[in-house]
């Protein structure tokens with residue numbers, strides 16, 4: 292089979308790496324890809340948002356399956372467009388992608404169908420939003436309704452910070468249309484876990500739970516990022532908690548989407564907060580997580596083709612996922628300054644000296660004339676599988692001594 296992956300992050304590199312192990316896969320193309328995917332498949336410089344051009348490329352290259360990594364093309368209807376032309380696509384339609392692209396849709400769905408989540412109110416008008424917030428207890432959470440590249444969530448400890456977030460979005464337009472509607476939510480305290488499940492619209496195949504380390508600095512402080520590291524570990528949720536998450540969150544969500552006329556196929560990602568032994572939905576995403584995918588893929592023993600085709604052929608009930616023993620851990624190296632301003636263009640060295648049991652999934656890298664350079668904020672994910680989180684930590688931090696680029700920065704506490 293010929294596979295096309297859309298995206299340019301470490302998530303897409305991890306998917307390409309997993310596809311490359313399938314006997315059913317002959318060739319892998321990535322649009323636009325990065326320095327890492329270039330060594331597994333063929334990167335194609337094309338605009339993933341130009342659906343017409345994408346379709347002719349799919350036709351001329353005889354692509355059998357197109358896998359969409361990021362949320363933006365999904366929310367713009369890439370799946371609808373390509374499916375209408377008979378292309379097999381992994382990823383939900385535009386309506387399905389609303390679970391991520393509209394927080395008010397997503398929270399409304401949760402409320403209507405009894406899926407546990409924090410209480411919330413939706414505003415489009417600054418005066419009403421401010422007068423509501425004046426009567427609330429702090430901290431509280433303020434969210435942009437639309438996609439804001441992971442920057443649209445504010446945890447506000449005081450009225451002044453809430454006032455600023457609301458004013459910046461509703462009056463200042465910092466996120467454009469995405470911030471013209473906002474949600475004010477009750478803040479819940481607890482521990483977070485990402486539980487992703489493959490789905491054919493009826494059946495759900497849950498993936499191993501993952502903890503994502505979102506803040507830039509050790510101790511989980513500083514700015515929110517796309518993710519600075521992750522662990523995949525079955526013990527993040529005991530069986531009882533896992534059953535609660537499936538029966539109260541993921542199963543009702545798929546049933547709710549179907550009840551709304553949405554046949555959701557692909558992967559549904561639940562960001563869950565566990566508070567006093569009960570799971571609450573923080574958010575749904577319509578795609579694989581990053582860095583979650585980088586720790587999930589190395590643990591899956593099945594052929595990824597069978598899992599993805601199962602979502603399209605409605606036969607996930609016939610498939611069991613078998614998991615490699617152990618846990619996986621990933622530490623992300625960024626160009627210092629990320630998620631704000633950071634340097635690009637500096638050479639990256641040492642990746643060819645890594646131990647064979649360590650994977651390097653590339654995010655913001657470019658390979659040109661044999662030289663690998665930094666081209667994005669989150670540069671490299673070093674990943675390993677081991678018996679314990681501590682064993683993985685030891686391994687990864689030892690291996691990072693070999694990797695160099697100017698302004699390299701990574702958290703030292705991933706897995707703690």
Ligand code: GLY
Nearest residue numbers: 503518580581582
């Ligand atoms: N790891 C968070 C996300 O993929 O949205």
